[in-house]
Amino acid sequence: MTRLDSPSSALSELYSDHHGWLRGWLRKKVGCGELAADIAHDTFVRILGARDLLIGIAEPRAFLATTARRLLIDHSRRQRIEQVYLSELAAAHASTCEMASPEAVLAAVDALHELVRVFEALPEKAREAFQLHYVDGESQANVATRMGISIRMVQKYLTRALLCCHRIFDC
Template sequence: MSAAESIPQQHAQAVHALYGAHHRWLFGWLRNKLGCAHNAADVAHDTFLRIIASRDALLGVEQPRAWLATTAKRLIVDRARRQALEQSYLAELALLAEVLPCYPSPDETLMALQALDQIGAALQALSAKAREAFLLHYLDQQSHAAIATRLGVSTRMVRKYLVQALLACRAHCPAMTA
């Protein structure tokens, strides 16, 4: 077995050991935090998926529960933002339904939801700071200066993050390139 083949096997063993030792604790912690066993199971699952995707993340982890909790908290925040985006979209649809005599067709609603999924996938491909800058600017409507302060970067870097995010969205969303 070559060194390259042993790395994925070592990673799989490390993830298996981490899962076996801490999944029950993480699930219980999330159930208490979220108040729902189904959501806790989803976030715990997503937490381990994120860990599996980060190939070398298990190297040198001294406090696995703190690491798992931090990863889970970030996923909870991402989920909350995604839900806020969906709620904003649904609120806009409801407002349009009151103002306009016609309603969006099921096809239009499906296309909008698919576009949101594509945007979400594009954002997942970004660095954490670029994703955070995009969400803070477009969802929370924060200024570049406020985002720069929050992320500990310059306003020029915030602009770069926003450009990266918009380019990623364009690449992931075929409707935006037409």
């Protein structure tokens, strides 16, 4: 990409030069044209927030692919959380023979999506520590070892994540 005068012209050039490529690349990754289009759109929306970084990008496709990969990971996490909830709901239904109302299911899924939004806003290390500890069931010591940080730092990351949840859900 040539050096441009403004972030807006850089974004415009990035979009016009590489949007088609990104959609095609994503379509091969996910096997679905509609999802590929959504992720490509979300990629440029995310980049829009960091427009000042666009001027003088040496490898625009690598930059786009990295951003899109992160969005695919976020999408996968949201789907996994939703699937776990729905399977737990099905298991609870099978054991109690009492089905939750559609409104209750929708409210729970909405709460899960809000929770995912909160964690997507966290720094990557805090999100990783939370997932390893609370989702994957790793001890704080194992999380520290896997992440190459101290247990105290793991505790700080977990506290930060829990405080974000507290603020969002007014626990």
